[in-house]
Amino acid sequence: METYLPSFHLEGKTAVITGATKGIGRAISISYAEAGANVILISRTKSDLDQLKTDLEMRGTNVQTIIGDVQQYKEIIKRVDDVIGDRSIDVWVNNAGMNIRSEAEKVTEEEWDQIINTNMKSAFFFSQYAAKKMKEQEYGKIINISSVAGHVALRTGVVYAMTKAALIQMTKTLSLEWGKYGIRVNAIGPWYFPTSLTEKLLQNEQYVQDIVDRTPLKRIGELKELAGTAVFLATEASDYITGQTIFVDGGMTIYGF
Ligand SMILES: NC(=O)C1=CN([C@@H]2O[C@H](COP(=O)(O)OP(=O)(O)OC[C@H]3O[C@@H](n4cnc5c(N)ncnc54)[C@H](O)[C@@H]3O)[C@@H](O)[C@H]2O)C=CC1
Numbered sequence: 587m588e589t590y591l592p593s594f595h596l597e598g599k600t601a602v603i604t605g606a607t608k609g610i611g612r613a614i615s616i617s618y619a620e621a622g623a624n625v626i627l628i629s630r631t632k633s634d635l636d637q638l639k640t641d642l643e644m645r646g647t648n649v650q651t652i653i654g655d656v657q658q659y660k661e662i663i664k665r666v667d668d669v670i671g672d673r674s675i676d677v678w679v680n681n682a683g684m685n686i687r688s689e690a691e692k693v694t695e696e697e698w699d700q701i702i703n704t705n706m707k708s709a710f711f712f713s714q715y716a717a718k719k720m721k722e723q724e725y726g727k728i729i730n731i732s733s734v735a736g737h738v739a740l741r742t743g744v745v746y747a748m749t750k751a752a753l754i755q756m757t758k759t760l761s762l763e764w765g766k767y768g769i770r771v772n773a774i775g776p777w778y779f780p781t782s783l784t785e786k787l788l789q790n791e792q793y794v795q796d797i798v799d800r801t802p803l804k805r806i807g808e809l810k811e812l813a814g815t816a817v818f819l820a821t822e823a824s825d826y827i828t829g830q831t832i833f834v835d836g837g838m839t840i841y842g843f
């Protein structure tokens with residue numbers, strides 16, 4: 587009898603994750619390892635990378651680590667090229683991101699440059715590099731971690747929102763250009779999840795209440811719920827999906843009034 591259940595495993599696949607050692611990136615890295623992927627973890631902090639590598643290797647995962655700041659994306663691409671050799675890159679997750687929350691009139695050029703370079707410029711040039719490798723095998727999955735802030739207006743900073751909106755449009759345009767090579771480009775748009783990026787905000791009871799009031803599911807997300815979407819977009823289960831942004835948001839982006 588024919589089967590319709592796609593595989594949700596990543597056995598034999600190589601996945602690269604930026605910002606891999608904390609929060610959403612760490613959850614994605616662990617879930618990919620659990621799905622059987624070989625992982626290449628990119629982060630700025632050697633101790634965090636060493637710890638996660640040890641933990642994952644204890645579970646039998648093939649782990650390679652690269653220390654680097656994604657703002658220096660050329661340097662990181664060189665290091666990825668060194669470790670990947672002639673292996674394929676099957677999945678690339680542009681997760682690293684940061685925010686400096688301030689009102690528009692107070693944004694400095696330095697803050698603009700840091701947010702734009704970290705969240706947007708690096709993601710584009712990493713995608714360009716990953717696509718070169720994926721074209722050779724005529725298959726690949728690029729996953730950009732955007733935000734609901736790229737789709738609706740939040741109080742958390744215009745420059746950050748611009749970068750997240752840019753990732754949504756970059757996802758659409760790259761999926762159009764690279765679809766003929768079998769490269770799928772999708773994005774995930776999270777609402778609030780408990781990570782170091784949101785830790786201070788989520789310690790404020792009123793702020794959390796404001797979030798819950800705007801969220802049909804009446805709660806903040808759990809990292810496992812976000813990792814599930816990242817696994818789906820990395821596996822053959824999503825092979826006919828490209829150019830899309832999946833908002834993992836408890837329904838927030840559909841809540842008009
Ligand atoms: N936590 C949340 O509620 C939401 C997070 N996001 C996005 O999810 C992604 C991950 O964020 P979180 O896990 O929440 O934050 P996090 O701060 O806990 O983790 C971000 C990771 O990216 C790394 N990173 C930041 N700047 C870097 C740089 N220049 N070079 C290399 N690594 C760098 C950090 O070291 C850290 O490992 C970000 O793109 C963020 O914009 C989007 C919507 C909501």
Ligand SMILES: C[C@H](O)[C@@H]1OC(=O)[C@H](O)[C@@H]1O
Binds near residue numbers: 684685735777778784
């Ligand atoms: C949902 C947003 O992306 C969220 O808002 C913030 O202030 C943080 O920067 C998160 O990214």
